């Protein structure tokens with residue numbers, strides 16, 4: 001290991017950080033990097049995608065289910081701009097994704113080279129760290145910095161630019177080293193301050209009905225067990241955000257389910273309103289979770305646990321902010337509340353859920369055509385194994401699955417892109433989730449709008465024989481926006497309808513096993529056949545348009 005090229009060093013640095021999968025798409029500026037991937041024995045699988053957006057979404061979902069950094073790559077110019085949506089989604093969702101973009105040679109800068117672009121400027125506002133590496137000998141430390149940034153503190157995304165001449169430059173092999181522990185997140189955890197833990201414990205012990213509202217941070221921190229133990233000790237209901245699903249198993253007697261404008265329902269909102277103390281955990285208390293900062297009502301005493309010091313106090317006057325890792329903070333609260341044994345929350349949860357699910361079940365049993373979304377959720381729940389991973393796009397899928405699909409195991413079994421909600425996430429993310437957790441069933445549920453954004457990736461799925469199950473909610477419109485035009489703009493439907501695509505035939509043309517479902521009685525058999533099929537399968541379901549549905553959505557403009 002005397003000397004190596006920059007491209008070889010990048011491959012080795014990824015390998016040393018424990019990277020096993022790399023999602024990406026080739027380009028001229030990437031040729032030395034691809035050649036190093038070809039030549040070296042590194043044990044990483046490169047997953048060639050048909051769009052860099054998909055590569056980044058795959059890396060994002062891969063990280064969410066595996067707890068490891070997701071890595072994606074693309075070339076200069078268009079590759080760098082196309083990779084961006086997935087990088088920003090991951091960064092805002094506190095998911096460590098490394099985006100590598102190759103670049104024109106440093107010597108060509110400013111000379112109108114094809115694809116020249118200020119990659120650092122592009123990525124700076126969207127990542128925890130960005131760096132275009134200007135010299136080969138600086139590469140190892142830049143990669144180490146990126147991994148420290150991604151997995152330390154609040155996790156997030158990083159970007160590294162790799163100019164053509166830097167890939168071909170040389171550096172000493174001895175400088176290529178890494179701490180493999182930084183490939184896993186969170187790689188470091190901050191403890192809460194003792195005195196604040198005692199004060200928070202006193203407030204919790206004194207509260208009649210404390211309620212937890214958990215965001216994505218609970219599962220990211222692996223705090224599910226600590227949360228369950230603390231909630232049980234306090235008899236405190238646990239609500240979640242859309243991203244917080246999996247904080248507690250949904251059949252737990254204290255699990256209230258999703259609250260907020262997207263997936264929340266009146267019974268859950270009413271239950272939440274009874275809290276005399278709210279504990280936000282790993283949750284930004286943003287517009288969707290709080291129905292535009294109205295529920296819980298302002299004035300409710302709040303304890304806020306978050307790894308990011310900017311979060312507590314942003315939206316609610318906060319009694320105590322524990323700026324700490326969720327697992328450590330909840331464990332310390334549990335230790336402090338050793339002798340407390342409260343009851344009470346179970347009844348409230350039971351009543352709220354009975355109300356919510358009795359309405360749901362009545363709709364799920366209906367034989368309407370087009371098929372009601374409730375029926376699709378219920379049928380999928382009936383046939384999928386309890387440890388399945390469901391990935392949902394915006395539109396009909398996200399609120400319906402958030403409200404009504406009960407995830408019976410704690411941990412990351414539900415994924416949706418809640419930071420930016422870009423259409424066309426779930427198909428690619430389903431691929432990433434499969435590679436991150438290959439032993440379990442992964443299902444991507446998308447609107448037909450989302451299908452249109454991402455259909456090209458069916459080729460990737462077939463080529464790699466990914467046993468992904470896909471469900472298309474076909475209503476030939478951008479339904480969410482149409483529903484917004486109905487409720488807020490007196491049904492002045494403008495430019496929201498498109499013609500119906502036969503998604504099953506499109507999928508078949510790619511080599512995917514496909515089913516088209518028009519009649520309600522066809523639904524369950526088709527879903528079951530798709531789930532049992534060993535390879536990629538798609539079920540196209542002609543579904544009730546969202547503007548006619550009884551959607552669990554309280555605000556169409558979040």
Ligand SMILES: Cc1ncc(C[n+]2csc(CCOP(=O)(O)OP(=O)(O)O)c2C)c(N)n1
Nearest residue numbers: 395396421422423447448449450478479480
């Ligand atoms: C990239 C992108 N562009 C626009 C939007 C705004 N938007 C939110 S929901 C939605 C409609 C979704 O339509 P579809 O995927 O068909 O699902 P449906 O609502 O009909 O169930 C649109 C256009 C978005 N979320 N992402």
